[in-house]
Amino acid sequence: MIADQPLDELILAAAVGYPPAEVAFALNELAQEYTAAGRGFELRNVAGGWRYYTREEYSAVVEAFVLEGQTARLTQAALETLAVVAYKQPVSRARVSAIRGVNVDGVMRTLLGRGLVEEAGSDDETGANLYRTTSYFLERIGVTSLDDLPELAPYLPDMEEIEEDLAAFGAQTAAGLHGQDSTTSTESTEAAQTEAAPNGEPT
Structure with a gap:
């Protein structure tokens, strides 16, 4: 199932650690068992090796599934x-x-x-x-x-609109900073006047 090409008895025997003759016998037994049970797949000996295939009588179902998957819309x-x-x-x-x-x-x-x-x-x-x-x-x-x-x-944002948005953002940011500086300056002046007044009373 994981091989991309048919595998012969020698390769399979080496993989499972059994004699090639026993592996060949087991493969034939499996192939006959799948056929007798009417499985949707079969084990074939083709091109000098063994491989799983979809059983021919179910090819229409498999074909419909594959074609539907290929024509499905992309997300x-x-x-x-x-x-x-x-x-x-x-x-x-x-x-x-x-x-x-x-x-x-x-x-x-x-x-x-x-x-x-x-x-x-x-x-x-x-x-x-x-x-x-x-x-x-x-x-x-x-x-x-x-x-x-x-x-x-044509599908990118209009550069003029981007520049206008940036300008508006810059003006808004500057205004906010200016207001913060003014508040800070006022607070600093009031604090200085309070410290300079006698007996702690503001002038």
Whole structure:
């Protein structure tokens, strides 16, 4: 179940510590048992090794499940992460997490599983894996190259509005500080006058 290719009796025998002949016999027994019980999976000896497969009569159910999983809509988190990768590629997971402000490990695994993102080497300084979008990503969004991606400028905040907000914030902050200084100065003056008055009475 954990191997990515069929395994022969010798490899399996070495893994479990039994003679190859006994392992071969056990494998055949298991294969017959699964068939007799009508299990949804079967154990086949193909390409010189043994491997688990979905039983053919249940292929329609498996196909429907797989296709539904591939056509399911991406979550908002996945779309945001995909956008960061598309415009910042090649980029590391840490960089994507920093931009989004949340951990993106799970989302990146989803994008990798969907074939929308792939590994693109490693960063020379940190050694972190880098990621980029795939040709399948371009196909899905209907463009031929990354140069055809829409410009980000129209979707960024208006710089004039940002400057106005900053100016207003600065004025508000300055006014608050000025008021605090005035209060402090008044309190200091009153304190000085009190200390200078005879018998502790204010002048």
